[in-house]
Amino acid sequence: MTSLADTQPQALNFECETGNYHTFCPISCVAWLYQKIEDSFFLVIGTKTCGYFLQNAMGVMIFAEPRYAMAELEEGDISAQLNDYEELKRLCLQVKRDRNPSVIVWIGTCTTEIIKMDLEGLAPKLEAEIGIPIVVARANGLDYAFTQGEDTVLAAMVQKCPEKAVPQEKEERGNSLQKLLNFGRKQEEVKAEESAYHDHPPLVLFGSLPDPVVTQLTLELKKQGIKVSGWLPAKRFTELPVIEEGYYVAGVNPFLSRTATTLMRRRKCKLIGAPFPIGPDGTRLWLEKICSVLGITPTGLAEREAQIWANLEDYLQLIRGKSVFFMGDNLLEVSLARFLIRCGMTCPEIGIPYMDKRYQAAELALLEQTCHEMGVPTPKIVEKPDNYNQIERIKALDIDLVITGMAHANPLEARGINTKWSVEFTFAQIHGFSNARDILELVTRPLRRNHALKDLGWNQLVREEAQV
């Protein structure tokens, strides 16, 4: 990172507002994690409020017999007339009977926090009694925002990762990814392929990504001769990676700071701090940083990055010189802003729910450097933003594109302001070289659409009433 330290860019400016902003409750991580971890079952221990949110936020997924349910607390549970242990046991046995999962993940909510239900204490007892591992994650709205839910679940799962690879099982177990990549090949070919990897200490990646993206990033590393020995989470709970002391770990998403801390403190892993593989710039630096830590000289990355940028040119033309404003709700904001600034946009403000300056250090440094190189002012980073104030600022700054939650998107559009719904970035495939185009597809969509409508002259679709 010497090159970063050498530059003397304008320092980033951090602020903290009132925290009155809109975001999803972190229990929403259930929606993507139950799909990612195929043999899991998520039990959200909360109230109708939690259930209502999930039911509506999951949209049509809810009709597909999802492997999730609410353990809905009733008045008797709150007043402790009912025995928590017995109640949870009854429900978990029902889940075991109906779905037979390999793990039950308990999601603690605001209510379990307030009534101090000792989920961490109850879980090991019940686990022993019913014979299914139970992972406890307190992904509640009192402490966390949206994607941080995944962070709490993965941090809890770290504890369940095997500590030592069992020698003969090692071959057998490997990881599903390796098996997949080797699928249908003869043993010799596989052996030959092993030699395609450099001899380096084991590397485990963390962060839940769709399977195709997992394959893509694994292949990128393979091109550099780096073997990914495991991924947290894997496709199945039973395939969680072995994590031994001294392993290297790297995060793929900016919201995984607790998971990173847990891996370092509890499992004595070494964290590779890099910008996140979002956008070709981020991807390249992510790969380079991993290479450099593992003592490998990267090859062909500059050309690869250049090639990707060349393929993006049609989209870049649409956004160059335009301004983007992140209201902040999912913690991907810094990485996305950094990429968009590299694309030629300006960004006056990055709202973000929570900023871990240590975990995001490399990403922040890259943001600073990018602004410097592109000759644009550094954004103001606003932690715990205040949506009301932000809207005032958006109006004053005459922003070209606002990345925001659905609560504000339609009202802003009606006032002639282009918006992109931020949640899409958490569900779309945005990591690695291959998906840079997908990010820009999302970012440019409102601009392309509104360009098509421009000549109709219907930009302002509200009557602004006179201020009282």
Next chain:
Amino acid sequence: MKLAYWMYAGPAHIGTLRIASSFKNVHGIMHAPLGDDYFNVMRSMLERERDFTPVTTSVVDRHVLARGSQEKVVDNITRKDGEEHPDLIVLTPTCTSSILQEDLQNFVTRASLSTQADVILADVNHYRVNELQAADRTLEQIVQFYLAKARAEGEIPDRTATPSVNILGMTTLGFHNQHDCTELKKLMADLGITVNEVIPANASVHNLKRLPQAWFNLVPYREVGLMAARYLETEFGMPYVDIAPMGVVETARCIRKIQQILNQGGASVDYEEFINTQTVHVSQAAWFSRSIDCQNLTGKKAVVYGDNTHAVAMTKILSREMGIKVVWAGTYCKYDGDWFRDQVKDYCDDVLITDDHAQVGDAIARVEPAAIFGTQMERHVGKRLNIPCGVIAAPVHIQNFPVGYRPFLGYEGTNQICDLVYNSFTLGMEDHLLEFFGGHDTKEVIHKGISAESDLTWTAEGLTELNKIPGFVRGKVKRNTEKFARDRGISEITVETLYAAKEAVGA
């Protein structure tokens, strides 16, 4: 504790917020953790609302747990007062505030000393009432609050000279409420009745003091508005009509009840001729019942499930007006189950009162009806069982907030319902006939286009990767990849080729 996958009625605070955000210039402040303002998303999305939803949160976080939220709540109320100048601020408790047991009423009293706006605490308990009951109560509470105020100031007006009505219970996120409201206003105009106030939708709280000048109140929906109507009856002697004008017979019954009330109030109206003309000429429903189409539906089996208002009305329409056999009718309004049972007892074989969707699903599977009339959940059950479903009640999706005019109430409503019923049954029959005569012949063709024989081979892992791509774009990705490979003289497609092609084409 109970294992729950799906709920029909939402938590209490949703009901309160639906009322608060229906009024003009009323601001809801939720006492809730970050993330409970999902109401704003629903309103903005489902109703395609152009304005910011006037709901904010006084956030309950760790700090609040340790110290209590007094200052914060009071500050948030006064801040909103300064920023938006609302007429009324409704402090809305949630499940979280229910167990924190803070004295919210006290905060409200304190805050209102320094605000221009009136401030009230919604009297709803998460653990005792659901969304619908909370909405009903909040509306009553606001009406009560402003009428008490008007009374104290001696501002209660006299009855209007000519017949007039208040329509109670039109809310935001209500099933087809906007269209119903338009239709009811039209109906009132046709009857020569002035609409005095419609509440809460688009109403101003300043106008609530005008409520007592109407001759009577009309409460079209069983779920919301009845408590306010009863309050107005007790306090101001205002009669009310609580017959939902949904379906030809019920619309006539509603109008006759109005006629009776007006005549008792000293008017002299006779609506029989109007009812007759509308029934025979405006609504197509009566004629539809007589037509051969409807004859073909005779004795077909249907099931009905929804909220009280819509499930009761649909059951009566199907059985009484169309000769369809309603095998069972059900509601999720358990708290008002007796009323439901009483209403439908003559129009269906069986009654199902539950809010457990699995029980509803099983009951559908058991009787195998030719059509279902229910909520979005029943529509999905229908999909799984291959039975058509007409959606008649919340919970609903965005497609149930149509832009076009689709009332369920009044005479135009009867037309809409005919279409809904008829389309549900004929779709089912068409499908059945197609199956009978050998199925859709397009199936084969669709497949051919996608898997055009190719000179290229895919490696096993290439194919596995391809199969991970969602079905609806897989064909396109496959074609683009093969074109990419052909252009570059690649004969074997691997995972790498697949992604190289994606990067090149942006497939």
